[in-house]
Amino acid sequence: MRAFGMYNYLHLDSWYQDSVYYVDQFGRVMNLAVTLDTALQKPREVFRLPTDLTAYDNRLCASIHFSSSSWVTLSDGTGRLYLIKSGKRGNSASEKWEIVFNEELGSPFIIAHSVSFLKCDTHTVAVLLLRVEKDELDTKGSGFHITLEWITIAEISKEGEHRYEIFKRRVLQGKSVPHYAAIEPSGDGLMIVSYKPFKFLQDEDDNSEENDVKVTNEKKDPLYYWQQTEDDLTITVHIPQDITKDDIKVRFSPDNICVTLKDQPPLMEGKLYSSVDHESCTWIIREDKSLEISLIKKNEGPQWPELIIGDTRGEFIMDSSQCSEISESLMHLTSEVMNPNPEKEKPPCNAQELEECDAFLEDSASLCRFDGDTLKITHVINLGSNQYLFSVVVDPREMPCFCLRHDVDALLWQPHCDQPENMWEHIATFNALGYVQASKQDKKFMACAPDYSYAALCECLRRVFIYRQPAPLSTVLYNRKEGRQVGQVAKQLVATLECNDPILGFQATSERLFVLTAKTLFLIKVNSGN
Structure with missing residues (x-):
């Protein structure tokens, strides 16, 4: 359910702000771009999948990832991967999607991430595919395991002809859907945030x-x-x-x-x-x-x-x-008598003080970095109770950022694979967002603006919540309890959509929010000026 039921069908092209894509039920890749402040162009078909998607009963959702400003990876949900040269996508005149590689890669998957880079002067694209597969040997657990397949496709020249072929395939396996999985821009490593650990599967000979x-x-x-x-x-x-x-x-x-x-x-x-x-x-x-x-x-x-x-x-x-x-440090938590003195100032533990939104579904997750050559873990960080919230692309040339809950706040972290001493940099804080989002029981998607000016979340139906960063006040305001003057206030806005269709896609840019339902794409202007 987490992998496919909560899938975001709206894809933001981070290389060209305010340009979004989705794949419709007929396999057409549709683009919508903002022309004026809140005016959208008509949906424009930029590509059509060759597969007749209506003929497949058990396919997954089609998925897109923008590997660079002119390269796209695309999955039709049946198990086939396409590598597409799109041209410069920001200008419709130079945008022409052309398949340079497509291959059947086994059971259906969605694309978790992809990057385009030059390695030894050879154009290379690395793609991360996510599958949920039945595990015949697992009799005690869920009966399923997650695989992440890391595929490297490189351009090769044979007899004067240029073509793309699979250069390397590696598979990781785990027992929980990763919250975050991304390949480093250089293609040298992989970072995963997950509740249960992932490990590389060796070849069958090595396995035995x-x-x-x-x-x-x-x-x-x-x-x-x-x-x-x-x-x-x-x-x-x-x-x-x-x-x-x-x-x-x-x-x-x-x-x-x-x-x-x-x-x-x-x-x-x-x-x-x-x-x-x-x-x-x-x-x-x-x-x-x-x-x-x-x-x-x-x-x-x-x-x-x-x-x-x-x-x-x-x-x-x-x-x-x-x-x-x-045992001494834990002594105060246990007693042979059930709550021996509940009237005293600080009872051992009062569960009523814990609000429902403070309970996490999972114990704790870990952040791991895998080396692409040795296939070994080079860094492990136990995130403890720092619950994963969402990820966002701030700079498309860098890895996606991930946002973690730290007490009541939410902190945004930017991975830097080329800086071992500063591999994860704290770049922004959303005050009280960790606490606020936990109280929203029907939340579906979360996002933030690439310039950190606001964060937003939506429920499964209708409602969108926008949390602006604190801004200076033009009028004098006092805190009633403490009597001190308040210099800044963070505003919360609530938008209610004029339809009851489930929200299928949700993306944020610095000035506007895109919200997709089965029939409508809503555009919400988030004016950073007020």
Whole structure:
């Protein structure tokens, strides 16, 4: 339902503001552009899918993604992908949609994202396809899994002829529909926000080996044990009797560790959960022939949930003092008597104080970055209770931004794949939007203006809510409770559509909102001046 039932049928061309597209039931791609302030051109057919869509019973919705200012990826919902050279779309005279590649790619999908770029002077398009597939082996869960297929299509020259072919296909699998999934502009990586983790599926040969390894690993003892305090971590590794000090190499860096014995492949290697003071890290061989490694945390205090990101071969050991500290800190939450003293000023927990809109449907989501070459996760951030709200394209040359709830507010984050030290930049805040949207039980779509001047959401039927950023007041206003003068006020506007048809599409530009129903496209002017 989340993948296809809540699908946004209206597609905003971020390369050309105030130009929207939709695919109608006959497979025609229709364009609507704003000519005057609120005047729309008549719907203009720019392309027609060759497939007779009425002949398919189980097809998905057709989906479009604008990979660049002159390239488009298009799915007809039957399992066929089209790569289209559109020409410059902002001008109808130079806009001519021409198929340069189309291929049947298996079961039906929708396009989650696509990018166009030059790699080694070759024009390349990377596309992310989303499918919900039946999982025959899953007897306890939903019975379905989600696949994201990352396809790279490149232009090749054969015998003086230029054509596009699939260069690489990679598949990720997970158990929940991703909130956000986008390919980096360079095509080198992929970012996903999801409730349950995704992982790459290797080729079948690799899979069988991987499964054998898993089975044998389950019977083995942990490869290493680790403990931690607020300041440091201690790792203990059992080593064979014939290994001497000269056979051991331990390399420390601020974010990585590598342990090798003799000339064997690394025993332990990978990215640490957090940074360490690598110059102060040490290792010794103890009397019981075990290797003990001491890591000094760069940031004192926070507990690490794992030692090496993605490495499950170790076992964390908690000492008795840490156990007692945790149980003491949780003591006030539990009691053998049900709410022993409800009259006191601060009872242990009063569920009535939690409003219905504060309860999240899901525990927490994670933000992961996957490397396109190694297919490994390079960054993981647990979003905790920072609920995902929506995504928006602020600059079409960059990755889409995603908006998260932080307490009562909503914060907009811009990914920068080329800046490892500032990979996610906070670029805007919508005050109180996190709280307000949570109280709207019938909400369907959310969006914001690319210039952050307002955020908006719509319900399934009729109503659209617009939340403007705080603006200076022309008159003097006082807060009645505190008696202080109020300098700025954020206005909320409500628009009610003159029809009862379900809202199927919703897009925001800096000055106007587009709202699509089965029969009508509504244009709402959001004048930023007042």
